[in-house]
Each structure stands twice: as structure tokens, then as C-alpha cells.
Amino acid sequence: MKIRIEAIYLKIPTLEEEEPKRINNRRGKKKKEISLETEHTSMAPSSSSGLTFKLHPLVMLNISDHLTRVKTQLNPPASSCANGNNPSTGDATLLPQDFRVYGCVIGAQKGRTVEIFNSFELLLDPTTDTLDRSFLEKKQELYQKVFPNFYILGWYSTGSEANESDMSIHKALMDINESPVYVLLNPAINHAQKDLPVTIYESEFHVIDGIPQPIFVNASYTIETVEAERISVDHVAHLKPSDGGSAATQLAAHLTGIHSAIKMLNSRIRVLHQYLGSMQKGDIPCDNSLLRQVASLLRSLPAAQSEKFKEDFLMEYNDKLLMSYLAMITNCTSNMNEVVDKFNTAYERNSRRGGRTPFI
Numbered sequence: 001m002k003i004r005i006e007a008i009y010l011k012i013p014t015l016e017e018e019e020p021k022r023i024n025n026r027r028g029k030k031k032k033e034i035s036l037e038t039e040h041t042s043m044a045p046s047s048s049s050g051l052t053f054k055l056h057p058l059v060m061l062n063i064s065d066h067l068t069r070v071k072t073q074l075n076p077p078a079s080s081c082a083n084g085n086n087p088s089t090g091d092a093t094l095l096p097q098d099f100r101v102y103g104c105v106i107g108a109q110k111g112r113t114v115e116i117f118n119s120f121e122l123l124l125d126p127t128t129d130t131l132d133r134s135f136l137e138k139k140q141e142l143y144q145k146v147f148p149n150f151y152i153l154g155w156y157s158t159g160s161e162a163n164e165s166d167m168s169i170h171k172a173l174m175d176i177n178e179s180p181v182y183v184l185l186n187p188a189i190n191h192a193q194k195d196l197p198v199t200i201y202e203s204e205f206h207v208i209d210g211i212p213q214p215i216f217v218n219a220s221y222t223i224e225t226v227e228a229e230r231i232s233v234d235h236v237a238h239l240k241p242s243d244g245g246s247a248a249t250q251l252a253a254h255l256t257g258i259h260s261a262i263k264m265l266n267s268r269i270r271v272l273h274q275y276l277g278s279m280q281k282g283d284i285p286c287d288n289s290l291l292r293q294v295a296s297l298l299r300s301l302p303a304a305q306s307e308k309f310k311e312d313f314l315m316e317y318n319d320k321l322l323m324s325y326l327a328m329i330t331n332c333t334s335n336m337n338e339v340v341d342k343f344n345t346a347y348e349r350n351s352r353r354g355g356r357t358p359f360i
Helices: 057-074 078-083 133-146 166-172 227-237 247-281 288-299 307-352
Strands: 002-004 020-023 052-055 102-110 113-121 151-158 181-185 198-208 211-219 221-223
Touching: 052 057, 052 198, 057 102, 057 113, 057 151, 057 181, 057 227, 102 133, 113 133, 113 151, 113 181, 151 166, 166 211, 247 288
Parallel strands: 052 113, 052 221, 151 181
Antiparallel strands: 002 020, 102 113, 102 151, 181 198, 198 211
């Protein structure tokens, strides 16, 4: 299937020529062929494929675990070195600042929606930047047996941004997937950043200086979770810190997280409200796509005020109160038993000295 575009208009002082566009049969990605007189770059602002990406939290947890595990193995903590738990600590090498790990991301595609479910690590030779193909094929075969509906969608790495060396790994995976995705996790801690430190890139072919070359383009994504992932993430978030923090510290951290989430939700609602107000006044042009999304969001709100919701909410609320009352009664009964035991013990000692006998 081929599509012809009559003209492509770019804001550059060059003459645009009519070029055919080929739709990728596997991913539906358009490979651009545009003659540019600018300098060579490996990044474009945003993707034009029209695909919707959904990223599951398990992928981010796997990447973080992979990086932490490799760092700990290469540079073990000082406590383990002192205890002699790792006999090869003397050979540990100092990791460079740009140390990175690599792996594959797997998932499924339904129409124009690409959903990334899981990931597994890869072996890479740092000197030649080549993948261990036998290890990759073995992992792919094992995952196909366990998850027959999942396929290799691309690969992942860690770092602040994509660079030129990443394109060689990207090209090496094109025989498995014609247009793989690149998931990049930034391990650097930035307290001022509110968004997740994860970026998804696609590849597009551009004709630069008369030579077709693939470049990375940013792709937007959303976080998609299932019930099992929500339970796992909640469990990880409530793990007791290694420094022996108290329950009060954990509760304060939990409440702080909830407060930050509510504060962020409030700020985004205010931004949306101001945007709609400016659109109503005519200060900015009307965006029908955004209005449809807002209308869809508002239509889902009355469902929370239905009679069934109130009935289920009151039932669950009463169950929670009943459990609290039972816990209080059990605690009071336990305290009463302790008082009775102490009372009987005290009167038993007095009876041995000729005092009164206990009445209980």
C-alpha cells in the first residue's frame, strides 16, 4: 500500500520536492525522505507516526533493578568488603560516570497502540558495541514460550539522552523489528523534575546531504497499569528503609507522597481550567481534539455519584469501621486479661503469707 503526498511544506528557505512515502507494514511508520541543507543531526523534535505508546511500570522497575544490580556487583558496598563476603572485591573497577546497561523491551501492538509490558537484559561488548546475538535469540525463544503474544518491540538503556553510538545498537535490532522503539531511563536524581525520567524514541529516515539516515524522534507515552502491577508498586513503595526507619517515618513519607500527588492534580486542573477559559474568551484558537478529551473526562465523573457507588462505598466504609471496632475490642480484652493475670499473681503471693485469697 502506497500513499503519495503532493507537497511537504517546511519552514526552511529551500525548495521542497514531491517525494513518495512508504508505510511500514509492521509498525505503520512513515519514513520521510526530505532534502535538507542543514547540518547533520541525530534527533528530531517529535514523532509523526501517530502511534500511541503505553508503558507499564514493570519495565521501569526492571531497568532500575538491572542498573542497581550491575553497579552493586561491580562496586560492592564497603560493609560487604569489610566482612569479606565478596572475595573478588579487590578486583572491583571504578565505574565511569556514563556507565550504562542495555536490554530489550517486549509487548504487543493492537492497531495504532503499542503496549510495552516487560523487558529483559542484553549482553553488550563495550569495546565493539555489538550485541550477543546467541544470548538474544535464546532469551527471545524463552519469552515466546511463556508469553506467545509478546514480541520484541525495541530496546532500553540508561543515560541522560540518546547519542550517536545508540544508533548502531538500534540498527542491529532492525532485523527483528523493522522500526524498534528505544526506551531511555535517566538514573540521575532531579528533585525539581516532576515527570518520570523516562523517554521513548522512535526512528525515522531522513535524507540528509543526499543520504538516507535514521534519526531518533521523541514519542509521547502514557503509563498503563494492571492490578498486579499496582499491588507490586505499592508494596515496593511501602518497604521499610534499610536505615531502620520507624513506622512514623514511613507514614510521614506516605502522606507526603499523597499530598504531592493531590497538589500536582490540583495544579493541572487549574491549568486546564485556565486554558478552557481562554479558549472560551477567544484568546486562543479552539482545539476540538482537546475539547473531546475534556468532555470524555467529564462524562466519567457522574458515574462516581451513582446510587450503586454510594451503596458500595457505604458498605465498604461500614466494614472498615466494624474491623476497627473489633480491633479495639480485641485490644481492650487483651489489656483486661493482663490486668487480671497481674491481680491474681499479686493475691497469690498474699495468700501464701496468710492474706486473702483471690476472688477471681
